[in-house]
Amino acid sequence: MTRSEDAVFLKLDDVKKSYDQKSLVVKGFDIAVEQGEFITLLGPSGSGKTTVLMMLAGFESVTSGTISIRGKSINKTAPYKRNIGMVFQNYALFPHMTVAENLAYPLSVRGMSKADQKARIAEYLKLVELDDFGHRYPGQLSGGQMQRVALARAMIFEPTLILMDEPLGALDKKLREQMQYEITRLHEKLGFTVIYVTHDQAEALSMSDRIAVFNDGVVQQCAPPAELYERPVNAFVAEFIGENNFVEGHVERIEGGRAVVSVKGGGQIVAEAAQGLEASGRCIVSIRPEKLFIHPTSHDHDNEIEATFVARIYVGDFIRYYFRLSDGSEIVVKVLNDLSAPEFGEGDQGRLQWLISDSIAFPHDGEMPDTTG
Structure with a gap:
């Protein structure tokens, strides 16, 4: 998507x-973010x-390059002058202050009157559905409630930008999913701009307008969730x-953007050719587990490969x-748990089938993609 300078x-x-x-931790990051976008920075540790x-x-200086908001560089602007809200994984609430006092703090340092503070605090407690919790201390709250307070405190002074650093990492799965919904709801309601850091792929896919996938200091791809998932630009993104x-396999030829690949053990398959793939070179063909079908099936297919059944795991x-x-x-292979789910015995032969459009052939440098960081 092309973004005009006026919209940035x-x-x-x-x-x-x-x-x-000597060594670069971030190696030339470029992005243009529109007002109200939810951008996630996703990648392994480090x-x-x-x-x-x-x-x-x-909190860290820029070695080179420029960070600008509304066309004005903030490289040399002090943190407290950037008008940016932050939400951390550990909540960072003042334990000796009540919830209301925690919310009042960013307002008081900006010189807001007591009367206006009271009205704003009531508004934001209602927004995060903690209307009756203003008198409590952080130690009297659950993890999810503390994260809601942290979120309210980051939003209450109406910052130009909100940064979130692994904000849900300390929560259990059910609470994490609930807070994902809460953050998305508030973002849609208030329209604030978010830069969100996580290593959780499902979280990034469910919440973001765009995701920038990092590896070794380099952005591998920055795109909307569906594009990242369906059309990754390289094997690292496909795996991560x-x-x-x-x-x-080995590329026999490339025709019309599709690669004809001979696979180990014999046979040929056809896949979409990724950028940089060369005819007569080694490759790896990626296929999502849910895009594979087990013969017999009523689904259309272009490719078929024989395989030996090893195990069947019930997931629900x-x-x-x-x-x-x-x-x-x-x-x-991932198959819906319904009456069509086939039965196999260990060692049985099966035929796996899929569409050309559901597979991509990437250049292969001799090592499988490493997403561990």
């Missing part, structure tokens, strides 16, 4: 960060995403976003089938 609210232009003046957030907040199978709403290909590699 926040811009990072070739931003780099080095702590020792990939550079939190460093970008700290530079935005002003969601779950994927990789089948190794779906079933995971594990197969082994002739080269010894494993492939996973």
Whole structure:
């Protein structure tokens, strides 16, 4: 998506960060963010995403490049002058202050009158559905309630931008999903701009307008969730976003943007050709587990490969089938838990089928994608 200069609210232009003046932690980050966008920085530990957030907040200096809001550089602007709200994983609430006093703090340092503070606090407590909790202390709240207070405190002074650093990392799964909904609801209602850091792919996919996937200080791809999932630009993004199978092979030829691939053990498959794929080179073909079908099936298909059944894992709403290909590699199929779910015995042969459009052939450098960071 092309963004006009007039629509740009926040811009990072070739931003780099080095702590020792030798190696770069962030290696030239570019992004243009519109007012009200929800942008997630996603990647493994040590990939550079939190460093970008700290530079935005002003807690870390920029080695080179420019960060600007509404066309004005904030590189040399002190953190307290940036008008940015922050939400942390550990809540960062003042334990000796009540909820109301925690919310009053950013208002009082900005010189708001007591009467206006009281009205604003009541408004934001209602917004996060904690109307009757103003008198309580953080130690008297649950994790989810504390995170709501932290979120209200970040929003209450109406900042130009809100930064969130793994804000839900300390919560259990059910509470985490509830807070994902709460943050999304408040974002849609108030329209504030968010830069959100997480290593949780599902969280990023469910909440973001766009996601920037980091690896080793470099943004691999920045795109809307569906585009990242369905059309990753390289094998790292394909592996890091969601779950994927990789089948190794050799490119026989490329025709009309599609690669004809011979696979180990014999046979050919056809996949969409990723950028940079060369004819007669090695490749890995990615196929999502839910895009695979087990013969017999009524689904259309272009490709078929034989595999040996290994195991069947019941997950509840779906079933995971594990197969082994002739080269010894494993492939996973996800099937809805309904009457069509097939039965296999260990060692049975199966035929796995899929569409060309549901597979992508990436260049293969000899190592499988590493997403551990």
